[in-house]
Amino acid sequence: MDSTDYLGLSKIKILKNVREAVPEKLKKSINLLAVKYGVLFTWDFANNCVLTLNIKAARSNDGDNVTHQNLFPVLPVMFQPELLLVNDTGTLLLVAGPSGIIVMELPAMHLLYGADSRDVVFCRTHTLDERLLICSDVVQVRQVRFHPGSPRNTHIVALTSDNTLRLYNIENRSAVSVSKVTIGETPIGVFPGTKTSFLAAFGEVGVDFDFGQPEITKSPTNDETQELQWPVFVLRGDGSVYSVTVPLEPKAKWAVKGPLPQNTPEGNPRMEACAIICLNTNPEVVCIANSNGTILHSIVLPLDHETRELLCFESIELELGLSTTTDDNSYTCPIFLHKDESKSGRFCATHSAGVHLVTVGCVKDLQEYVNGQNEEQALDEIFNCESKAEYLVCTKTSNSEKTNPVIGFSLYYEPTSLIAILADGNLVTLGILTAEVLPQIGDLPREGVKDEATSPLKKMLREPVDVVVERLLKRSSNQPILKLGGDGKHSQKDCHELLQRASKFFRESFENHTRAREEIEKRAKVLQVMMEFQLKQIQRMNNEKHQVQAKAESLAEKYEDIKDKHDVIMKRCEKMLVLVSQKKAEPSDAEKEYLKELEQYMEKIEKYKKSIEKLKMKMNYQKIQIANWKAQEEKKVPALSETHSLTIKDNLKKTSEKIAEMVKEINEYKERLNLK
Structure with a gap:
């Protein structure tokens, strides 16, 4: 391969x-x-x-x-x-x-x-706008992107050199111009013989834009409903940034805010902005590239509900062309930025001098701090984590005018x-x-365990050897892949300078490898001594283990004997308690309570007996009354009405039921008290 x-x-x-x-x-x-x-x-x-x-x-x-x-x-x-x-x-x-x-x-x-x-x-x-773009000698396309909030992914946003953002939609098999908005002043005059306007020469024309993270805002037509808006960050040549809300509805109003306040240097003629991207992070990190190779990393901070601020926390310099013997940073060229969807804090930069891979170092700690996972860490410590720019492909040397620009780039x-x-x-x-190196189990912090690694040996062994070797072998400057133009024809001076740079690079790498070898040998000797000490400790622990096992066996036998004696003593104690309770003259508290309950039950039985006698007397009286009543009724010629007879039957039935229930209760109490 x-x-x-x-x-x-x-x-x-x-x-x-x-x-x-x-x-x-x-x-x-x-x-x-x-x-x-x-x-x-x-x-x-x-x-x-x-x-x-x-x-x-x-x-x-x-x-x-x-x-x-x-x-x-x-x-x-x-x-x-x-x-x-x-x-x-x-x-x-x-x-x-x-x-x-x-x-x-x-x-x-x-x-x-x-x-x-x-x-x-x-x-x-x-x-799209064929008459305007193709036929015009003044208006040029600066940037085009698909709108991420489009329901069918058919809306297109274009930035033109007349400081205008235009929204198009592909629907019903035709291209429709939906709406547009002007950002700042509209360029009027151009330099003779060119398409460069006077405003563009002063950096007052938009050069690039990118979509930020979506936001939930109130609907302008109905305060009770909410809608999802995708803000657009428009970059101008002087480095100023505007925030534009692009609605997809044809008659909706565009909201243009800016320029956003920033703490970046102004008035520097070499700071010519050319590209902007918004990383998929929380909070939003905006990266602005300048034509001299400077990339500014900023955080979007809300000042209030409507305005925002760009807080620049870092600036990195890209090497535009492989420097050989002198540091010549006078070369400038447009830079294009590309997001890396596999890692939120990483992006690529392409230009006429090659390809760079940039990793924003503080993104991970910053997201943990915002999510409340690392609140104890100070913000200064988070932003002190430097970003890394790796030169992957070089297509130009710093002292040569020959270039081999990148004409196509994408991530797979x-x-x-x-x-x-x-x-x-x-x-x-x-x-x-793309995969991050996971920490070892021994390196993870443990709750309730203080860090007592105070000796140099413990400090040395606490850090894994692969981390130490990686730090020692870390290059101060990387060596990109050379893909220079010119069909391989280069001057002897260029070849000699490249050879000197490569020799210097390999000398530094050899020194790093020597230090790494010495570190590995030192650790190997320490580990050898520790291994011998640990083998002696293992032998001593094995001897102690055999002694402990012998003691455990004897203790187990003693425990079984004691347990048997304990069971025998418990049985004897139970028998003694029974004999003592039997020979005791006065009743115990439990027996006294039981006797009280018996007396109470006897009193209740007497009451129930008296009630039963009364009920029997009433029953006999009722029988006599019924017999007299029947005799009188027989003598009477007219019979009772049906209503009277039914009432009497019901009363007799209820009375007999009550008597039966009382008899049943009396029998139950007799059974409980064992009375005949």
């Missing part, structure tokens, strides 16, 4: 065609490469079409047999393309240049994956790697480490 072709794509036919068709007049960095869902999209300069390739299929064993597709727009491209962009659903492909924007409707993703055997596919094409996430196409047609694919 080639060290500069991690994915093994340079031998694929589609990329060979791209290499052969790249024009020699490209001298600035552009981005005609996009990767979405494992499908690579790039521009074919020879046929003015888009080439697509399934990367996963191309990396398989039969990668040479994988066919690519040519996506031809139905409408011809009347401008020089400089940007390829695919929406999140993979349905639209945007081709943009300074003088125009076209949108191609892509076929279904399964067809792009190889289900369609056609080599040539014609795609429906829409031109299966596995995470970068894909870059250079102006000379070379393809570079490099793997990027």
Whole structure:
């Protein structure tokens, strides 16, 4: 595998065609490469079409047999393309240049994956503001992005050189201009013979924009409802930033706020801003790139409900061209920033001098602090964590005017790697480490255990050897992959300076490796001594273990004997308590309570007996009365009415039931008290 072709794509036919068709007049960095869902999209300069390739299929064993597709727009491209962009659903492909924007409707993703055997596919094409952009000599396209809040991923936001943000929508198979807003003053005059306006010369024209994190705001039409808004941060050439709310409704008003307050230096002629991105972090981290290689990292802080502030906490310098013997930082060029979706605190920077990988060091600690996981850590300690800029691909030396700019760049996430196409047609694919090194179990803090590692030996052994070696081997300056232009023809002076830089780099690396070897040897000796000491300790502990086992066995036997004697004594105590209670003259408290309960029950029985006697007397009396009544009734000629007879029957029935219940209760009490 080639060290500069991690994915093994340079031998694929589609990329060979791209290499052969790249024009020699490209001298600035552009981005005609996009990767979405494992499908690579790039521009074919020879046929003015888009080439697509399934990367996963191309990396398989039969990668040479994988066919690519040519996506031809139905409408011809009347401008020089400089940007390829695919929406999140993979349905639209945007081709943009300074003088125009076209949108191609892509076929279904399964067809792009190889289900369609056609080599040539014609795609429906829409031109955005053709009369304004293509025919105008003044208005140029600065940046184009898909709106992330679009329900169908069909809304497009474009920034033009007349300080205007324009919103378009692809609906009903046509492109519709939804709305627009002007940010600041509109440029009027231009320099003779150029398209550069007077405002652009003073940096008062928007050069780039990016979408921030979504916000929940009140609806302007109804205060009770809420809606999701995506703020747009617009960067101007002088470094000022505006915040714009882009509504998707045609008649909705745009909210423009700015310039936002910042604590960045102003008035520096070398600070020419050229790119901005908003990282997917909380709080939002905004990265602003300047043409001299300076990147400013700022946090978006809300001053109140409507205004915000950019707090710049760090500034890093990118090496635009490989420096050899002198530090010459006079070279300037536009810089493009690309987010890394696999890691929130990382992004890539491409320019005419190569590719940089930038990692914002404080993002992880800052997010933990905001989420309340690390409240004890001070903010100064969080921001003291420096960011790291790694020079991955170098296409220019600092003392040479020859450049080999990046004309296509994208990130591929299966596995995470970068894909870059250079102006000379070379393809570079490099793997990027995404997994963080997890701490060892012994390094994790334990609750209730104080750190007592005060001796040098404990401090040395507390830090893992791989961390120490990694720190010793850490390079003060990295050595990028050289992809210089000029067909390999360089002066002897350039070659000599490059050789000197490489020699210096290898000397520093050799010294670092020597220190790492000495550290490993020192640790090995310490560990050898500790191992011998621990072996003696193990032998001593084994002897003590045998002694403890013997004592445990004897104690177990004694315990069993004591337990048996204890059971015998308990039984004897129970028998003695029974005998003592039997010979005792006076009753115990429990017996006294039992006798009281018996007396109470006897009194109740007497009461119940008297009640029963009374009831029997009443029953006999009732029987006599009933008999007399029956005798009288027999003598009477008229009979009782039905109502009287029913009433009497009911009364007799109730009385007999009560008597039966009382008799039942008396019998129950007799059974309880064992009375005959």
